[in-house]
Amino acid sequence: MFRSETALWLGVISVLPEMFDALAAQGVTGRAVQTGRVILHRFNPRDFVVDGYRRIDDRPYGGGPGMVMMAEPLQAAIRAAKTQAALDGWHEVPVLCMSPQGRVLKQADVQAMARQQAFIVLCGRYEGIDERLLAKEVDAEWSIGDYVVSGGELPAMVLLDALIRLQDQVLGDADSADQDSFSHGLLDCPHYTRPPDWEGLDVPEVLRSGDHAAIARWRFEQQCERTRQRRPDLWDEWRKMTGR
Ligand SMILES: C[S@@+](CC[C@H](N)C(=O)[O-])C[C@H]1O[C@@H](n2cnc3c(N)ncnc32)[C@H](O)[C@@H]1O
Numbered sequence: 580m581f582r583s584e585t586a587l588w589l590g591v592i593s594v595l596p597e598m599f600d601a602l603a604a605q606g607v608t609g610r611a612v613q614t615g616r617v618i619l620h621r622f623n624p625r626d627f628v629v630d631g632y633r634r635i636d637d638r639p640y641g642g643g644p645g646m647v648m649m650a651e652p653l654q655a656a657i658r659a660a661k662t663q664a665a666l667d668g669w670h671e672v673p674v675l676c677m678s679p680q681g682r683v684l685k686q687a688d689v690q691a692m693a694r695q696q697a698f699i700v701l702c703g704r705y706e707g708i709d710e711r712l713l714a715k716e717v718d719a720e721w722s723i724g725d726y727v728v729s730g731g732e733l734p735a736m737v738l739l740d741a742l743i744r745l746q747d748q749v750l751g752d753a754d755s756a757d758q759d760s761f762s763h764g765l766l767d768c769p770h771y772t773r774p775p776d777w778e779g780l781d782v783p784e785v786l787r788s789g790d791h792a793a794i795a796r797w798r799f800e801q802q803c804e805r806t807r808q809r810r811p812d813l814w815d816e817w818r819k820m821t822g823r
Pocket residue numbers: 676677678679680701702703704705706707708721722723724725726727728729730731732734
């Protein structure tokens with residue numbers, strides 16, 4: 580993939596593009612968009628339909644409940660997104676589709692994706708998308724977990740938030756993603772802030788000791804213990820990976 584600058588370029592394809600206002604306007608992701616660190620374009624498949632009804636769905640062949648998103652308007656929206664990407668200086672941009680049938684997203688996948696600088700993300704609705712569109716236009720399908728939500732917009736925002744926060748200069752040192760759960764295979768340690776005594780519960784003494792080596796040791800032990808107790812699957816993987 581060729582890129583003309585260091586921003587992350589995102590094109591989302593959705594029949595509810597306003598849902599991405601939350602991503603574009605609020606918090607860490609909002610700041611990244613507003614400062615130009617992230618370029619976010621939205622494409623509504625309805626804008627690419629020629630009939631007067633702006634219809635993007637139809638009944639499923641074979642019968643059954645619900646409607647299916649039609650291939651044609653989605654393909655036109657993907658082409659428009661690719662054209663926009665090329666105008667902005669990005670070429671060969673992968674098309675990702677959010678789907679409960681996709682590979683379940685892990686932090687390691689997000690870390691790998693964060694090395695690329697442009698994505699088109701397709702959001703399904705209704706019963707899903709005509710399979711032929713997926714076969715012809717989509718490079719990868721991603722799921723946010725083994726449950727079904729009503730549309731691909733929230734899953735897309737989950738993926739995009741996870742990607743955006745890994746971009747350089749998006750998080751300050753204070754909230755570096757490097758300390759987060761999963762970034763090195765373990766869960767994060769517990770955190771405390773003022774007051775030192777709250778409803779009879781105090782803060783572990785070591786965190787108030789000023790002894791940085793002891794604090795780092797305690798935090799690491801807590802990470803290990805939490806992971807072992809809460810996520811034995813991750814703990815086994817981490818032990819294999821590190822030989823501990
Ligand atoms: C109601 S769902 C369709 C579910 C589909 N009939 C199935 O059972 O696989 C509508 C859209 O929501 C999105 N979606 C729902 N759950 C998801 C998940 N766990 N991960 C990613 N996308 C999801 C997808 O874009 C999907 O096309």
